[in-house]
Amino acid sequence: MRNIVRHRLFWPALALATLITVNSAARPQFLRVTMRDGELYGALIDILRNSAPLMLVALGMTIVIATRGIDLSVGAVMAVSGAVALTIIDGSSDPNGVGTVLIAVVTAIAVAMVLGVWNGLLVSVFGIQPIIATLVLMLAGRGAALLVTDGFITTVNSEPFAFIASGYLTVLPFAFFISVAAIASIAIVERRTALGMLTEAVGINPEASRLAGVRSRGIIWGAYVLSAVLAGIAGIIYASNIKAADANAAGLLIELYAILAVVLGGTSLQGGTFSLAGTVLGVLIIQTLNSTILFMGIPSAQSPVFFAVVVVVVVVIQSQKVRSWIRALGASGRNRRSAATTEVAS
């Protein structure tokens, strides 16, 4: 039991479980999943599907943060990627062709990758502080996306493109499989090879790892490229979900939610040790929290406060300091043979 409680994923997992419990207690239909035409349908399925863009962006952000960096440009990259994909489909003679959609998606991801190479170049080669280096694209990228779409919202009717966000593969949403594929491939590359350890080494002490023979430049550069590519895919899912490229709104503020997801998952913004599973939990907490606001019927004016309160509680219970205080309280309590109550309270 103690080992479970001490596991660093215990608190985020508990927060997620609590949110789900509260929701289902308030409205039992939250847990209801029904089968319709061989496809699962329900609030929980919506959470899995709608979390896909944030999941991809947050995974990339985790790796960037592990190298002691930060990527503020992800939202703008999403907007660019969506704008590029939709403009290609809109301009083609066969918007319903799978080939057209494939070309659009591949081009959009390639453009996103170029943006990532630019970010990585500024950070790893020119040594510009990550927050400033990526701020450039954060501001300029959305403008570029607006140029691509002429300031209008480009709308398309393309079945294969809509499938990316709204379609089902067997019983589950296709977007969910994109998330799972991203989680699995990053976990395998980072954790089954030495790359994860090298990334953490660069984040903990770049100079020491360089002296130890780690090629930190390539690792940092790669992190920004990965982040941008994942943001590019997220932008395609976002655009596919609404069948339109909304360059003003696509990925707006998502960089902050991604950073929040990473922190909720227990990864430090100081860089170094990172937890992919923690980030996944963090994303699910944020997405469930958004559903909670809807399900509990919290008025729009109060919802940011509600959101903030929950986040603060989750962050505070994860804090080492707070936990050691509580432990100290528990220890002094045990001396007075009243350990049980304080343990429960903590």
Place this chain on the structure above:
Amino acid sequence: MKKTIITGLAVAAVGMLALTACSSGAEGGSGAASDGGSGGDLITVGFAQTGSESGWRSANTESMKTAFSTDNGFDLIFNAADNDAAAQIAAVRSFINQGVDAIVIAPIVEDGWDDVLQEAADAGIPVILEDRTVSASEDLYSTWVGLDFQLEGQKAGEWAAETFTGPTNMVVLEGTTGSAPANDRATGFDEAIAGSSITKIDSQTGDFTRDGGKTVMEGFLQKYGVDGIDLVYAHNDDMALGAIEAIEAAGAVPGEDIKIISIDAVHDGMQALADGKINYIVECNPLLGDKAAALVKAVLNGESVDKRTIVEDQAFDQDAAIAALPDRKY
């Protein structure tokens, strides 16, 4: 330091959202262009536009450029400030220095105009406000021409109250929390349906975006079920378009199983209305150019004008949308 910057960015982004008028939008692309040159007896007008943040704004700019054309006796100096309030004030100062005959401003923010408006008044240049207004004293500008968001909500509400006579469960997709169009459209609508058989069962912000509208509508559908919702009132077309996606994904028919009322009448919204997926749209008319041009001429001729000129918004049902679509300018 990192945290300060992030907070600053968040505040800036939220600020930008709160400023938008009819539709949503944040920063715009570059759009500044100016036309110099002076004609014989042309009226030189400087127009300080907010930027090009939305389709609504693009249509508004087009309308102004057409109305203030050389053919109509104007020489327009156009400036788009890309939602940068300081840049907009700088643009107005440069109009004053160039000695234009009149200045038209679509203010990005309400505050901070007192000094520059005083400078214009000292130089004897009349100022006409368009679309949004300012907090400065009314003496500092000649007139304001714009839209009444509350009236838009009221029109939508009146139609709803007349159309839905049986018990009706309505959900609302609100605009950006705290923005003038969201507040006023809610107030107008609620007043109009007071005492009718329509019950507002839920209301949540969709931030004026398609994605927001879709996500919130999905939540409503999970919460109440397709049969628990009869009517959706969306504060703009984009959210209504998102709601259509959500309703279709839930296996229901938008416009039939669940009726939709919306405001804006942008092209995609009108198309959905013509297709029967939206049932009623109240226009938020961006074509303010002709009214503004007439007011500029009146002010320069020394005629007395009202401090507020409200442009009437049209409303469309399906037949009207089909008839209007081919000639729509936006």
